[in-house]
Amino acid sequence: MKPVTVLMLVAFPLYCYAGSGCSFLEEVIAKAANASVSTTEYRASLEEFINDENTANAVDKLKQCFLNQSVETLSNFNVMMEIIYNSIFCEPF
Numbered sequence: 001m002k003p004v005t006v007l008m009l010v011a012f013p014l015y016c017y018a019g020s021g022c023s024f025l026e027e028v029i030a031k032a033a034n035a036s037v038s039t040t041e042y043r044a045s046l047e048e049f050i051n052d053e054n055t056a057n058a059v060d061k062l063k064q065c066f067l068n069q070s071v072e073t074l075s076n077f078n079v080m081m082e083i084i085y086n087s088i089f090c091e092p093f
């Protein structure tokens with residue numbers, strides 16, 4: 001879980017500054033942390049960014065990593081992401 005979180009923390013402000021909008025990334029994160037979304041659904045939702053087998057496997061692993069977490073961990077993760085959304089990282093947007 002830790003490397004994934006750090007990766008997101010690093011990627012998030014960059015994504016916001018790029019001006020692409022935060023809502024898409026929020027959606028990607030919400031789906032990752034939603035236990036009702038299967039790996040297949042998750043992969044399908046990111047289809048446009050998956051252009052080879054390695055990426056597809058990485059997406060599956062990421063989603064599986066979230067599916068392996070307890071409800072409590074997922075809930076804590078969501079709280080943490082809310083705090084990040086409300087932090088200065090998104091302010092210039």
Ligand SMILES: *[C@@H]1O[C@H](CO)[C@@H](O)[C@H](O)[C@H]1NC(C)=O
Nearest residue numbers: 030031034035036037038041
């Ligand atoms: C989780 O995903 C399901 C199925 O896509 C959706 O119906 C539900 O609203 C989602 N839950 C949250 C909290 O976003």
Ligand SMILES: *[C@@H]1O[C@H](CO)[C@@H](O)[C@H](O)[C@H]1NC(C)=O
Nearest residue numbers: 060061062063064065066068
């Ligand atoms: C998820 O849990 C299963 C069963 O414990 C394990 O085999 C698998 O490697 C785990 N996957 C990830 C990505 O953590």
